[in-house]
């Protein structure tokens with residue numbers, strides 16, 4: 001049978017133990033949010049770039065679609081197979097070596113399946129900083145981070161995954177290896193192919209390794225929480241902190257009342273140093289001089305902000321452990337939301353200046369149209385990125401609510417995002433979740449250009465079909 005022939009050939013390429021087609025495959029077939037469950041023809045786990053190339057050549061010969069997967073922490077249903085049972089799930093987690101660290105060039109070369117936290121630690125062991133940080137860092141992989149152009153908590157200072165990537169190694173749908181692992185900061189030799197693959201969500205080829213930028217480690221990093229009465233005050237505090245700390249301001253996160261209430265409900269053991277406030281801001285300053293210098297900077301910033309009525313209360317971490325606890329509080333919000341039950345996530349970007357008006361308008365419209373919905377709002381305010389999430393009314397049947405209201409709620413929210421000049425996806429990507437929204441809302445010219453790129457690089461539409469742009473294969 002054709003199916004057996006494919007699996008037998010794959011087993012010969014990567015070893016029988018690395019081709020899984022029986023038993024419980026839910027670790028690969030079910031996404032992190034438990035919203036998308038697919039069925040793979042097989043899960044294939046190559047152990048090297050050469051094996052990835054061989055697997056892709058084999059799949060090309062059989063005309064079989066391939067879904068790449070790293071840590072399976074994506075939030076838009078892009079990394080799990082569809083329900084057809086025909087797609088090969090290519091798991092990259094065995095490609096996990098840190099190939100090299102070039103301290104003088106401030107770069108590291110890492111394989112795609114390397115867990116982000118492992119890469120961060122390798123950089124730290126070399127006395128350097130890999131400044132990509134997100135709550136899923138213990139599971140997500142460098143390949144997934146680049147394929148989704150992940151953001152996280154340090155974008156304000158260091159940029160998204162895209163800005164941290166200087167080179168890529170990619171296997172094309174036909175199984176050719178493009179070695180673009182340069183550690184160059186300047187290279188004007190035509191189209192910059194790396195930028196096509198970053199953010200392409202597995203739809204153009206498979207990322208197998210990357211060269212990432214590293215930075216000197218700051219001498220001291222200090223964190224504080226501040227309570228604000230309004231989002232306008234948060235934005236004013238951001239401007240003031242940027243003036244005060246300049247490039248030293250590495251984090252500026254906001255957390256709404258309900259977001260922290262959910263953490264209190266589901267993780268009561270996590271300390272919350274400030275009493276509930278309409279908005280709580282987490283600020284981080286990285287200092288090249290000393291902890292003393294960072295503390296003085298924070299104290300003068302927060303004292304001035306208090307005197308001018310921008311903030312009502314503040315707590316500065318007095319140790320690294322306290323700083324970590326403050327970040328832990330922020331990073332626990334998505335987990336608390338998951339504990340609370342199914343919800344509707346909107347990972348959106350707006351000009352920072354428009355955020356207060358967007359939230360006021362959209363909160364009011366949602367409350368009027370869907371009485372009782374709970375707005376769980378938090379995010380990277382410094383980057384203009386909000387997680388404007390909607391939790392179903394207390395005590396309601398989440399599944400039923402989502403079936404009836406998810407679409408109209410999305411339309412309301414994304415219409416408001418567009419009216420305020422924003423983007424429907426800031427950092428999570430499009431995946432299966434927002435493909436139709438993208439088709440409706442992106443300019444026709446941009447969509448046509450994107451389709452031309454897809455057609456040029458994956459003419460048989462076999463890479464992650466049904467995600468981002470194209471129609472599912474039948």
Ligand SMILES: Cc1cc2nc3c(=O)[nH]c(=O)nc-3n(C[C@H](O)[C@H](O)[C@H](O)COP(=O)(O)OP(=O)(O)OC[C@H]3O[C@@H](n4cnc5c(N)ncnc54)[C@H](O)[C@@H]3O)c2cc1C
Nearest residue numbers: 070071072073074078079141143144145147150151202207
């Ligand atoms: C608790 C939590 C917090 C999060 N916080 C953030 C955040 O702050 N910022 C943020 O940006 N994201 C965040 N995310 C989303 C997620 O962690 C990121 O999108 C992450 O970059 C995905 O990495 P992954 O290895 O898990 O990729 P996967 O989920 O396995 O895959 C994601 C996409 O990338 C593709 N892909 C994966 N590996 C490759 C490869 N090697 N080559 C080609 N394509 C590939 C997949 O096909 C899929 O389309 C969070 C997720 C969770 C669960």
